[in-house]
Amino acid sequence: MATLVDLPEELLCSICEKAEPSTLLSLAASCKLLNRISGSQYLLFISRDSQDPSLSVADEVRMSFETSFETLRNIMSIAGSISSVRFVSFQFSPSATKTLQQIRLATLLLQRIHHPLHSLEVNFNGVESDIPCFSPSFNMFPSFNGAFNGLLWEAYRLRYCSLRLAGIIPITQDCFKFSPPINTSLSHITVDATFLLSRAQREWLVGFLNASKAILYILARGSEGWTYILPNLSLPSLKDIAFIGRPTVTASPIEIVAEFCNQHQNLRSIDCGPYQFRTSLTSKLGCQYPLSQLQVLRASVSQLLYFVSDPSRLRNLEVIEIQWPEFDDDLVSTSDHSSTGLWHLFTFLCNRSSIRNLIIPTNFPGLQKDVRSEAKSSLTSTFPSLTMLQLGEFKSLVELARQDFLKWVFKVFPSLKSLDFAYTGWDAEETSCFARIVAKELPSIENLILDYKPRKVKDWIEDPSESTKA
Secondary structure, eight states: OOOGGGSOHHHHHHHHHHSOHHHHHHHHTTOHHHHHHHHHHHHHHTTOOTTOSEEEEESSOOSTTEEEHHHHHHHHTSTTTTTTOOEEEEEOOSSHHHHHHHHHHHHHHHHHOOSOOOEEEEEEEOOOOOOOTTSGGGGGHHHHHHHHHHHHHHHHHTTOSEEEEEEEOSSOOOOOOOOOOOBSSOOEEEEEETTTTSTTTHHHHHHHHHTBTTOOEEEEEOOTTHHHHGGGOOOTTOOEEEEESOOSSOOEEHHHHHHHHHHOTTOOEEEOOTTTEEOOGGGGGOOOSOOTTOOEEEEEHHHHHHHHSSTTSSTTOOEEEEEOOSSOSTTSOGGGGOHHHHHHHHHHHTTOTTOOEEEEETTSTTHHHHHHHTOOGGGGOOOTTOOEEEEEOGGGSOHHHHHHHHHHHHHHOTTOOEEEEOSOOOOHHHHHHHHHHHHHHOTTOOEEEETTEEEEHHHHHHOGGGGGOO
16 A cells, blocks of 8 residues: 655655644654655744754743744654754743753753754743742752753753853752763853852852853853852953842942952953942952953942052053943942042043043933033043043933033043944934034044944945944
């Protein structure tokens, strides 16, 4: 008796084109030929390109590029469907039971991959709560411990380079009972998972990071947990660390990050985050370490004053970004919300010949008013060596204020060659008008960067339509 596989391949393709998705999956499971033909048709039906290097799996599909865990099972049954995957992302369920099931399926996916993985993103969707230890979900932690360990081991096998851990697990926590292996491939990690920063997991996180011998970059969620974590880290390869968000309880002393920098001599860049590290009365003594290896420093006014008030410290700084905290609360100093503090900082920065690039938010409180009135004597401080100035939120300046602001820029930064304005939101006419003002008020400027698009000043004047292009 003839079977489907006896039919010409062209006819099989035609049959599969008209079949229902469930039928396609049944056919795909029958033999290699039909797996290829009907499997390809199924991937076409769900808009999944077998050559797509990215695979994003979510408990609730909200974006067109996302795939459900149920669909993931189907994809995995089709030969060659994950042969090009290099970037994998998981969004797990808020349910503890479903999360465990999904982690195991995610682990199975990684087991089916037989080529190096570039990045893995793991997002948990639990909620912050004070669940007592006798909660039913507490008994699930041993299972979660094993499942999470299995997932990380498979990622380790695939020599992943980048890892992002985010969110809160929907399971009452205990301490992890497994030790991470020595990892020589992981170079970039984002720690945005509050459960890893909790008291229960801090020791494990320290062990995980210290076992990652090739770490170059860390992006860290703000937490009081770093007060314990940073002093216990030893990451000789680390080049860059940045902190985002606000700690939930209290900020860490600024001295902790200074000591961390002193212990990591390959560190070149640090973003303190305006909330993560607080200054105190003792901080007025300034940084006690040379930190000559640092080249890029992003911090609030009070944090910067701590680092640069002594000219013998951080002598090789090339880039400084002045950050402005959006919220005025106990986590920040009053100088972080005062233009007086900004001008005080300028008196320390202007004599540092190593600085080439300065980044300032133009909506810094009091900045525009002081610039227009020139009420502060510190406004006359000049930066003779600075060649590039970046100004964020420039759209906050009304048109009449822009010319006054540029006059001040020309006075304070006479050696500028490049100006960078982010988030202008201008149309072609506004762009051309502004470029003419720059050419008039700052004739030394050669390059003008508007919303991350670098061009010569004369080119912006002659063809401003570039500003409206995506």
